[in-house]
Amino acid sequence: MTPGCDDRQVALDIWRWTSPDATAPVWPGRSWPLGATWSPESTNFAVSAPAATAMWVCLFDETDDGTVTETTYQLTEHSLGIWHGAVPGVAPGTPYGFRAAGPWQPSQGLRFNPYKLLLDPYGRAVTGTVTPGPSIFAHDLAHPESPSELDSAAAMPRSVVVAPDFDWGPDGDPPLRRRWRDSVIYELHVKGFTALHAEIPEELRGTYAGLGSPEVIRYLTDLGITAVELLPIHAFVSEPHLADLGLSNYWGYNSIGFFAPHGAYSSSGDRGQQVTEFQQMVKNFHAAGIEVILDVVYNHTAEAGALGPTYSFRGLDDRGTYHRVAPVDDAAGLPAHARFDDTYWDVTGCGNTVNAQNPQALRLILDSLRYWVTEMHVDGFRFDLLSALTRSGYASDMAVDMQSNLLTTIGQDPALRHAKLIAEPWDASGDGYKVGEYPPPWVEWNDQFRDTMRDFWRGRSDGVRTVATRLAGSSDLYADDGRSPYASVNFITAHDGFTLRDLVSYESKHNEANGEGNRDGTDNNRSSNHGVEGETDDASVIARRQRVAANLMITLCLSNGVPMITAGDERGRTQGGNNNPYAQDNATSWIDWRPDDAWLGMWDVTRTALRLRREHPALRQRHWFEGRPAIAGGPKDLAWIHPAGREMTGDDWHDGDLRVIGMFVSGDPLRSPGPRGEQQRDASFLFWLNGSEADCEVVLPENAWVQTGSVVLSTAPEVATGTALRAGETFTLTAQSLVVLRQG
Structure with a gap:
């Protein structure tokens, strides 16, 4: 055998492994669906291998004493690159695999070797595990350009014939389709x-x-x-x-x-x-x-x-x-x-x-x-x-x-x-x-x-x-x-x-x-x-x-x-x-x-x-914030607050040393409409984040948007959950801590 030659039968010639049942009857079956499709009468096997010259499906039976028998059936039908055939009397739970023959030209993506048992790409279940060793390689480890003549069946897991019989219930378990913003x-x-x-x-x-x-x-x-x-x-x-x-x-x-x-x-x-x-x-x-x-x-x-x-x-x-x-x-x-x-x-x-x-x-x-x-x-x-x-x-x-x-x-x-x-x-x-x-x-x-x-x-x-x-x-x-x-x-x-x-x-x-x-x-x-x-x-x-x-x-x-x-x-x-x-x-x-x-x-x-x-749609909004009121005369939907209590300026945004910021999110009203187009209202929130390694005195903004707020989450030791704070007040935001206030 010459590695890389064009003889499409070369892989067949090296396959001296035989099965006494290799000529067992196989019905023509059909080329779809791919994989193993079980029915009470027969199981249809279909696998895509356009360049293969021969294909076998191998069924495995294991006795109580651990003896494994491999029965091989040749798939003779070849339709548009898909090999197929139906084997009668195959029960659900039967392990199986494929063996494919064809040219050995690995540099051109042709690596057929019937000594190798192959899992079904469309198999609905797999039983067993891989046993590492030379046999799982299609090439000879000492001479990679040549095919291996070691049979891999004993080292390989197998695909399993599965019957689709699960009961999803009277409603069929419809998809939940939860909205992304609620996820x-x-x-x-x-x-x-x-x-x-x-x-x-x-x-x-x-x-x-x-x-x-x-x-x-x-x-x-x-x-x-x-x-x-x-x-x-x-x-x-x-x-x-x-x-x-x-x-x-x-x-x-x-x-x-x-x-x-x-x-x-x-x-x-x-x-x-x-x-x-x-x-x-x-x-x-x-x-x-x-x-x-x-x-x-x-x-x-x-x-x-x-x-x-x-x-x-x-x-x-x-x-x-x-x-x-x-x-x-x-x-x-x-x-x-x-x-x-x-x-x-x-x-x-x-x-x-x-x-x-x-x-x-x-x-x-x-x-x-x-x-x-x-x-x-x-x-x-x-x-x-x-x-x-x-x-x-x-x-x-x-x-x-x-x-x-x-x-x-x-x-x-x-x-x-x-x-x-x-x-x-x-x-x-x-x-x-x-x-x-x-x-x-x-x-x-x-x-x-x-x-x-x-x-x-x-x-x-x-x-x-x-x-x-x-x-x-x-x-x-x-x-x-x-x-x-x-x-x-x-x-x-x-x-x-x-x-x-x-x-x-x-x-x-x-x-x-x-x-x-x-x-x-x-x-x-x-x-x-x-x-x-x-x-x-x-x-x-x-x-x-x-x-x-x-x-x-x-x-x-x-x-x-x-x-x-x-x-x-x-x-x-x-x-x-x-x-x-x-x-x-x-x-x-x-x-x-x-x-x-x-x-x-x-x-x-x-x-x-x-x-x-x-609980608060203001914290999971569908629309982008615009930094302006959602309705005339209302608060901005989003405002960024400097620790001094004012809105952030252009200079503030370019201050590379600033690591404390407040984020005001308005819920009154929300920019996103309700299911019937109605205006939605929710609580408003003010987040304070201190990412620096130093404590910071923070001034709560004083405006018509929020007059009072209560702390609903805090990692600052000096600011307990439930604390009420009013506009214009100052509090200490501990280094590397945050506080979340809810309006009202």
Whole structure:
């Protein structure tokens, strides 16, 4: 065999593995829908592999003594690039996979090897895990240009035939469709949220059933959460190198099955039971008025770079799935010394980038999204590294395209256009950073809010001009294209980076446990340890940290836009200074539910701030502030107050040393009309924020807008909640503290 030759039968010639049932009867079936479609009579299998020359579906049966039997059926029908056939008598719960034969020309994206068992890209469930070793690689590890002749079946997980039989109830569980401006997002990990929860039965901890339990739902509703954003639950596998370190992938940003709920999060089994368990969890959340948003990773797969393992996509359609540095038609013109591992183009930092320009790859993504909305009833998606999926062109000309096939198709799709769509508006490249540029109806993670607020509350801001812009909804990013303030998903922390407690406890990352010499994770933390690195018994340091953490949380909850809270921040969760615990599937990452932690005061702060937001539409407005009265003779809808008690001037806005500001928000009346066009009225609010490291004497403005006010939230020790203050009075605003007053 000559590596790279054009003989389309070469991969067949090297396949000396045979099955006694390889000629078992297969009905023609149909080419749609893709995946395994069960019926009482037969199961139809359909898989896209346009360049393959032969295809087999392999069914597995495991006896009580652990013996595994593989029965292989050849799919002889080939329609428009899709291989298909129906196998009679296949029961739900049956594990299966595919084997594909065809040319071995890896530099041109042709990497067929029938020795490799392949997961179904459309499989509704996955059972088992990967066993790291040479067999999971389609190429020979010693001679990468040559195909491997090691069979991978024993080392591979398998797809599972699933019967769609979940009972959503008489009303079918309609979507909640909560308005963006009324939303509060809570980012959490399915396993980590309940792994240590003592009130949940042990067998349910870390599972979909545990997450959908009454204890969790009661906690979230009491806190004021309206939507949970689940870290990736698509079936994923750990990177092979993590096994060498004794670690595993915890976050799940290593997807291999875009239709399958991750089986390890199921309490009832992974032979399809994970599907119904996930659906029941969604149903429970919906009954409590909580939406479910999925963090989805379509930008890359677990197959990594060109020298990575072959699990599914690479063995079926490597050329169509992944971006390449040059058009495949030009690949023959590569220098003779060029290796196939030079041909992948990567802006995800994970070795490969899914080519959403390719019709079949685009179909895979859209079919997956529709499935999760229509069959699994999720309410929205947060797209990891979305910029990577919107690229068009080749290599250096492959620019982010806001009219890309993916964005355009989602925008017109009747099943998707009303779902909540959240962009992580960047990728791993510099030119992929597109915060503020995504078109409606997309909303975006706003990292500029995060960075500005972190700097302000650690005393490092350059004046208050940008701080004011972020508090008011980031109009500089979102107003110019017709979007509303809720286009900004505001956050202080996320899964990636310090927790809120660690943000005020560590100057530097401490990622030694990750096994990468503390080189991984960002160094741009914008954090402060307030005098001591890490945990301390110093009461004054602890008090200051808790005050600053409360400031950050209140600012997040009450700023215009959509707040996203990271699970556990309201309880003072710590990761011990690790800002990249992607491989820490242990107490480092899990929520600590013990009630004896002094940081539990954060719960009351968060709950109170979210209650104020929920009860007062003035704090979650749809329209942009205009800095002028909503009605003739009324107060300005928004006014910025200098600590001297006057409105801010042009010179004040350019004062780089000013770190104290007041924000007046009028609710009488609101600029946004009611549901029948009526004028809405609410209380007015005055926020005072002191981001400096010195106390400040603040004069309350004296005008017709507000004559008296009561303190409804305060982190200033000298200003207690409930304190009544009058116009013209002066009070001391403690260093790094805030006070929120409500009119009347």
